[in-house]
Amino acid sequence: MSRVRTVLGDLPPEELGVCDAHDHLFLSSPQLAGQELDDTGAARAELAAFRAAGGAAVVQWTPHGMGRRAADLPELSRTTGVRLVCATGLHQAAHYAPELLDRLRGRLAGLFVSELTDGIGTSGVRAGLIKVAGGFHALDAHARWTMTAAAEAHHATGAPIAVHLELGTGALDVLDLLCGELGVPGDRVILGHLNRFPDPVVQREAAGSGCWLAFDGPSRAHHATDWRLPQAVRDLADAGFGDRLLLGGDTVVAGARSVDGGPGMPYLLRRVRPRLEAALGAELVRRVLTEHPGRAFAVDWK
Structure with missing residues (x-):
């Protein structure tokens, strides 16, 4: 039976509730020096604000x-009442020291499998998805390495693979590799940041593979986000792909948290949800926020 693997254990997908399908409580990278998400108190307050807005996961x-701080996630989930799902995986090479990547050569798939099944370090927290990343309109050697390892881990566990698309590009190349060459079923792939490169032809072709289309990172004026989102998702729904949609906030720097003066996680429910309800109807938006994440992240764990 399929279950969503949360930091407090597996649960039926219908119990996930209103879900921010792509976000960050903790994150650090040399690319974002000085803007790290590393404050447990702020993470707790952000989850509480999301909960107050109607969020559940x-x-x-x-x-x-x-810097995902897996060991801190169970207590945050318990104290706020928000269900949390943690990732394994590997981002673009620029986010890591070269020596770390060298240590992972030849053992990356095994690391992913271990974090999905045995747990992350000594935290006891098991990951519920694999996160990897493409490049700008292309897949470099690092992306192919990480995606090949992700596909191997998927075949061993059934876990879904979530993909950062750089500025929303490269969706079809990712699908050619993961679903074509590496045999990952389309419905086990989640493409992130499609709103940043709003090509309706690419979006419909990607949806035709059966993959999940994540529209995440609203409130960012330098991306084609909020103002194009209603039309993009309505066009996909009209084309028969309304059942492939996910929504997320993708808070990546401290100043973007609502508790630090930014839009944060509540923005997804406070501003994006009513705008989409006006364009799509409340029932489809309800399914996008509840049923779809349950299906996208549920696994018949092997």
């Missing part, structure tokens, strides 16, 4: 080696 896409 958050999927943290922070992968291995980027």
Whole structure:
């Protein structure tokens, strides 16, 4: 029977509730020096604000080696009442010291499998998804390495693979590799940041593979986000792909948290939800926020 693997254990997908399908409570990278998400108190307050707005679950896409602080997640989930899903995986090479990547050569798939089944370090927290990343309109050697390892870990566990698309590009190349060459079923792939490169032809072709289309990172004026989102998702729904949609906040720097003066996680429910309800109807938006994440992240764990 399929279950969503949260930091407090596996649960039926219908119990996930209103879900931010892509966000971060903790994240650090040399690319974001001085803007790290590393404050447990702020993470707790942000979850409480999301809960007060009607949220029930958050999927943290922070992968291995980027300060995901897995050991802190169970207590945060218990104290706020928000269900949390943690990731394994590996981001683009620029986010890591070269020596760390060298240590992972030849053992990356095994690391992913271990974090999905045995737990992350000594935390006891098991990951519920694998996060990897493409490049700008292309897949470099690092992306192919990490995606090949992710596919191997998927075949061993059934875990879904969530993909950061750089500025929303490269979706079809990712699907050619994961679903074509590496044999991952389309419905086990989640493409993130499609709103940042709003090509309706690419979005419909990607949806035709059966994958999940994540529209995440609203409130960012430098991306084609909020103002194009209603039309993009309505067009996909009209084309028969309304059942492939996910929504997320993707808070990646401290100043973006609502408790630090930014839009944060509550923005997804406070501003994005009513705008989409006006365009799509309340029932489809309800399914996008509740039923779809349950299906996307549920696994018949092997």
